[in-house]
Amino acid sequence: MAKCAVIFCERERTWIWQPAGPSEQTLCFVVPGSHYRGFAAIPLCEECKQAVERGIEKVIVYHGTTYRYCAQEGEVKTILNA
Numbered sequence: 001m002a003k004c005a006v007i008f009c010e011r012e013r014t015w016i017w018q019p020a021g022p023s024e025q026t027l028c029f030v031v032p033g034s035h036y037r038g039f040a041a042i043p044l045c046e047e048c049k050q051a052v053e054r055g056i057e058k059v060i061v062y063h064g065t066t067y068r069y070c071a072q073e074g075e076v077k078t079i080l081n082a
């Protein structure tokens with residue numbers, strides 16, 4: 001069972017977030033299994049997806065790298081390399 005990538009969130013992923021393409025929209029979400037290969041695919045639960053959409057800052061761990069994301073800033077930023 002794949003979990004949400006938001007730090008300290010233990011819920012199951014229900015969305016794949018693809019902030020870095022191929023869509024030009026940073027708020028691009030698809031269902032698991034139908035994401036675009038070759039682009040970052042960050043698993044999120046429903047609650048964290050909605051928080052990201054509302055511009056609430058989230059800290060996400062993806063492939064060993066920690067990112068801070070705020071939709072109002074419109075981009076994913078690396079804040080710490082693990």
Ligand SMILES: [Zn+2]
Pocket residue numbers: 004005006009010011044045046047048049
């Ligand atoms: Zn979550």
